[in-house]
Amino acid sequence: MKINSKKEQIKRRIGFLKKELLDQKEKIEKIEKLTKKQIDCNFEVNFWELSEKELDQEMGNRLSMLNEDIDCARLEKITSHRKGVGILIVVFKNIARKILLPFLTPVFEKQKRFNEEMVACHLASFIRFKSIERRLRELEKDIAETNEKQETIQDGIESSLERQKKNDTERKR
Numbered sequence: 001m002k003i004n005s006k007k008e009q010i011k012r013r014i015g016f017l018k019k020e021l022l023d024q025k026e027k028i029e030k031i032e033k034l035t036k037k038q039i040d041c042n043f044e045v046n047f048w049e050l051s052e053k054e055l056d057q058e059m060g061n062r063l064s065m066l067n068e069d070i071d072c073a074r075l076e077k078i079t080s081h082r083k084g085v086g087i088l089i090v091v092f093k094n095i096a097r098k099i100l101l102p103f104l105t106p107v108f109e110k111q112k113r114f115n116e117e118m119v120a121c122h123l124a125s126f127i128r129f130k131s132i133e134r135r136l137r138e139l140e141k142d143i144a145e146t147n148e149k150q151e152t153i154q155d156g157i158e159s160s161l162e163r164q165k166k167n168d169t170e171r172k173r
Helices: 004-035 052-068 085-172
Strands: none
Touching: 052 085
16 A cells, blocks of 8 residues: 555656646746747656657647748848847848848758658658557457456356366266
Protein backbone atom coordinates (compact mmCIF):
# COMPACT_ATOMS: atom_id res chain seq x y z
CA MET A 1 0.00 0.00 0.00
CA LYS A 2 2.75 2.46 0.91
CA ILE A 3 4.56 1.91 -2.38
CA ASN A 4 1.41 2.60 -4.42
CA SER A 5 0.70 5.67 -2.32
CA LYS A 6 4.25 6.96 -2.89
CA LYS A 7 3.96 6.30 -6.61
CA GLU A 8 0.69 8.21 -6.75
CA GLN A 9 2.26 11.15 -4.88
CA ILE A 10 5.19 11.18 -7.30
CA LYS A 11 2.86 11.00 -10.31
CA ARG A 12 0.77 13.88 -8.95
CA ARG A 13 3.91 15.95 -8.33
CA ILE A 14 5.23 15.27 -11.84
CA GLY A 15 1.83 16.18 -13.29
CA PHE A 16 1.84 19.41 -11.29
CA LEU A 17 5.36 20.30 -12.49
CA LYS A 18 4.45 19.58 -16.10
CA LYS A 19 1.38 21.79 -15.81
CA GLU A 20 3.46 24.54 -14.22
CA LEU A 21 6.01 24.36 -17.05
CA LEU A 22 3.22 24.49 -19.64
CA ASP A 23 1.73 27.54 -17.90
CA GLN A 24 5.12 29.28 -17.99
CA LYS A 25 5.49 28.52 -21.69
CA GLU A 26 2.01 29.95 -22.37
CA LYS A 27 2.84 33.11 -20.41
CA ILE A 28 6.00 33.57 -22.46
CA GLU A 29 4.02 33.08 -25.68
CA LYS A 30 1.53 35.76 -24.56
CA ILE A 31 4.38 38.16 -23.77
CA GLU A 32 5.93 37.43 -27.17
CA LYS A 33 2.63 38.27 -28.88
CA LEU A 34 2.29 41.49 -26.92
CA THR A 35 5.87 42.63 -27.51
CA LYS A 36 6.01 41.17 -31.04
CA LYS A 37 9.47 39.88 -30.17
CA GLN A 38 10.64 36.36 -29.59
CA ILE A 39 11.93 35.62 -26.12
CA ASP A 40 14.99 33.45 -26.35
CA CYS A 41 14.51 30.72 -23.79
CA ASN A 42 15.16 27.09 -24.33
CA PHE A 43 12.65 24.73 -22.84
CA GLU A 44 14.30 21.49 -23.74
CA VAL A 45 11.68 18.82 -23.92
CA ASN A 46 12.61 15.29 -23.02
CA PHE A 47 10.17 13.42 -25.23
CA TRP A 48 10.80 10.18 -23.34
CA GLU A 49 9.27 11.69 -20.20
CA LEU A 50 6.04 12.87 -21.87
CA SER A 51 2.78 11.01 -21.60
CA GLU A 52 1.12 9.86 -24.81
CA LYS A 53 -1.30 12.79 -24.73
CA GLU A 54 1.49 15.30 -24.03
CA LEU A 55 3.60 13.86 -26.82
CA ASP A 56 0.71 14.17 -29.28
CA GLN A 57 0.18 17.77 -28.19
CA GLU A 58 3.89 18.58 -28.50
CA MET A 59 4.05 17.04 -31.99
CA GLY A 60 0.96 18.98 -33.05
CA ASN A 61 2.36 22.24 -31.68
CA ARG A 62 5.68 21.75 -33.43
CA LEU A 63 4.00 20.90 -36.73
CA SER A 64 1.87 24.04 -36.40
CA MET A 65 4.95 26.17 -35.72
CA LEU A 66 6.73 24.68 -38.74
CA ASN A 67 3.67 25.32 -40.88
CA GLU A 68 3.41 28.95 -39.71
CA ASP A 69 7.06 29.60 -40.60
CA ILE A 70 6.97 27.76 -43.92
CA ASP A 71 7.48 30.90 -46.02
CA CYS A 72 10.88 32.39 -45.23
CA ALA A 73 10.36 35.04 -47.94
CA ARG A 74 7.40 36.59 -46.15
CA LEU A 75 8.15 40.27 -45.93
CA GLU A 76 7.27 42.05 -42.74
CA LYS A 77 7.06 45.80 -42.51
CA ILE A 78 10.40 47.31 -41.57
CA THR A 79 10.15 49.54 -38.51
CA SER A 80 12.46 51.20 -36.07
CA HIS A 81 11.99 52.18 -32.45
CA ARG A 82 14.62 54.93 -32.68
CA LYS A 83 13.49 58.49 -33.00
CA GLY A 84 15.09 60.67 -35.62
CA VAL A 85 17.59 58.26 -37.19
CA GLY A 86 14.94 55.53 -37.21
CA ILE A 87 13.39 56.96 -40.36
CA LEU A 88 16.76 56.80 -42.13
CA ILE A 89 17.31 53.22 -40.96
CA VAL A 90 13.92 52.20 -42.32
CA VAL A 91 14.55 53.92 -45.65
CA PHE A 92 17.98 52.28 -46.06
CA LYS A 93 16.63 48.86 -45.13
CA ASN A 94 13.78 49.21 -47.64
CA ILE A 95 16.28 50.21 -50.36
CA ALA A 96 18.54 47.25 -49.48
CA ARG A 97 15.53 44.94 -49.57
CA LYS A 98 14.49 46.16 -53.04
CA ILE A 99 18.03 45.71 -54.36
CA LEU A 100 18.62 42.25 -52.84
CA LEU A 101 15.15 40.74 -53.16
CA PRO A 102 15.39 39.77 -56.86
CA PHE A 103 18.57 37.80 -56.09
CA LEU A 104 17.21 36.18 -52.93
CA THR A 105 13.72 35.30 -54.21
CA PRO A 106 14.81 32.06 -55.99
CA VAL A 107 16.62 30.90 -52.85
CA PHE A 108 13.59 31.75 -50.70
CA GLU A 109 11.26 29.92 -53.10
CA LYS A 110 13.44 26.82 -53.06
CA GLN A 111 13.56 26.93 -49.24
CA LYS A 112 9.79 27.40 -49.09
CA ARG A 113 9.22 24.30 -51.28
CA PHE A 114 11.58 22.32 -49.08
CA ASN A 115 9.80 23.54 -45.92
CA GLU A 116 6.40 22.59 -47.38
CA GLU A 117 7.65 19.10 -48.22
CA MET A 118 9.15 18.63 -44.77
CA VAL A 119 5.96 19.72 -43.01
CA ALA A 120 3.90 17.43 -45.27
CA CYS A 121 6.30 14.56 -44.60
CA HIS A 122 6.16 15.08 -40.83
CA LEU A 123 2.37 15.34 -40.93
CA ALA A 124 2.11 12.14 -42.98
CA SER A 125 4.44 10.38 -40.53
CA PHE A 126 2.35 11.61 -37.59
CA ILE A 127 -0.88 10.40 -39.23
CA ARG A 128 0.70 7.05 -40.11
CA PHE A 129 1.98 6.68 -36.55
CA LYS A 130 -1.49 7.40 -35.12
CA SER A 131 -3.01 4.85 -37.53
CA ILE A 132 -0.47 2.19 -36.51
CA GLU A 133 -1.06 3.05 -32.86
CA ARG A 134 -4.84 2.64 -33.30
CA ARG A 135 -4.33 -0.72 -35.05
CA LEU A 136 -1.99 -1.86 -32.27
CA ARG A 137 -4.66 -1.07 -29.67
CA GLU A 138 -7.20 -3.08 -31.68
CA LEU A 139 -4.79 -6.02 -31.88
CA GLU A 140 -4.08 -5.84 -28.14
CA LYS A 141 -7.83 -5.89 -27.49
CA ASP A 142 -8.23 -8.89 -29.84
CA ILE A 143 -5.38 -10.71 -28.06
CA ALA A 144 -6.95 -10.05 -24.65
CA GLU A 145 -10.31 -11.37 -25.88
CA THR A 146 -8.64 -14.43 -27.42
CA ASN A 147 -6.78 -15.10 -24.16
CA GLU A 148 -10.05 -14.91 -22.23
CA LYS A 149 -11.71 -17.33 -24.66
CA GLN A 150 -8.70 -19.63 -24.46
CA GLU A 151 -8.88 -19.63 -20.65
CA THR A 152 -12.61 -20.39 -20.79
CA ILE A 153 -12.02 -23.28 -23.18
CA GLN A 154 -9.11 -24.55 -21.08
CA ASP A 155 -11.25 -24.40 -17.93
CA GLY A 156 -13.98 -26.31 -19.77
CA ILE A 157 -11.54 -28.97 -20.89
CA GLU A 158 -10.08 -29.33 -17.39
CA SER A 159 -13.58 -29.57 -15.95
CA SER A 160 -14.53 -32.24 -18.51
CA LEU A 161 -11.36 -34.21 -17.77
CA GLU A 162 -12.06 -34.09 -14.03
CA ARG A 163 -15.62 -35.31 -14.58
CA GLN A 164 -14.39 -38.06 -16.86
CA LYS A 165 -11.82 -39.15 -14.26
CA LYS A 166 -14.50 -39.09 -11.58
CA ASN A 167 -16.84 -41.14 -13.79
CA ASP A 168 -14.03 -43.60 -14.60
CA THR A 169 -13.25 -43.94 -10.89
CA GLU A 170 -16.93 -44.58 -10.06
CA ARG A 171 -17.23 -47.20 -12.82
CA LYS A 172 -14.22 -49.08 -11.53
CA ARG A 173 -15.88 -49.43 -8.12
